[in-house]
Amino acid sequence: MALRFTDQDMKEIEAICQLYPDKKAATLPALHLAQKRFGFISEEAIRVVADALELPVAHVMGVATFYTMYNKKAVGKYHVQVCTNISCALMGSREIFQHLKRKLDVDLGEITKDGLFTLQEVECLGSCGTAPTIQINEQYFENMTVEKTDALIESLKKGEIDV
Numbered sequence: 001m002a003l004r005f006t007d008q009d010m011k012e013i014e015a016i017c018q019l020y021p022d023k024k025a026a027t028l029p030a031l032h033l034a035q036k037r038f039g040f041i042s043e044e045a046i047r048v049v050a051d052a053l054e055l056p057v058a059h060v061m062g063v064a065t066f067y068t069m070y071n072k073k074a075v076g077k078y079h080v081q082v083c084t085n086i087s088c089a090l091m092g093s094r095e096i097f098q099h100l101k102r103k104l105d106v107d108l109g110e111i112t113k114d115g116l117f118t119l120q121e122v123e124c125l126g127s128c129g130t131a132p133t134i135q136i137n138e139q140y141f142e143n144m145t146v147e148k149t150d151a152l153i154e155s156l157k158k159g160e161i162d163v
């Protein structure tokens with residue numbers, strides 16, 4: 001079925017456009033909305049955003065491919081992004097990442113069999129002072145350890161918390 005924004009989405013996009021001097025500036029929030037609505041930013045999703053903003057597809061494509069926060073393929077319900085840049089690496093994030101690979105039984109970018117998790121290694125999340133940092137969906141988890149990560153994953157699995 002063809003992707004399309006809901007009427008409510010279109011109202012949201014109109015409201016976003018009001019905040020900026022031109023529609024190009026609304027590309028990032030419109031892509032965020034598309035990611036929330038469609039799960040990831042496919043070429044079709046890019047066309048939907050371009051249509052909604054009345055912008056060239058090439059412009060939206062350029063923005064979507066530049067920023068790593070837009071998923072170009074499907075991810076699990078929880079997109080686990082472990083920062084392995086220098087501050088986090090010094091504080092043990094690579095061990096956490098390797099542990100998660102084993103625990104979730106996935107490789108980089110894969111979705112777990114239950115569809116719950118996708119594991120990703122990312123560059124600096126801008127939270128070096130509280131390294132190691134993990135981002136799951138939109139939420140940061142800081143000062144992480146292998147043990148804290150285990151507890152977090154279990155809580156997500158059991159539905160005790162949501163992000």
Ligand code: FES
Pocket residue numbers: 083084085086087088089123124125126127128131132133
């Ligand atoms: S190095 Fe990990 S948040 Fe900056």
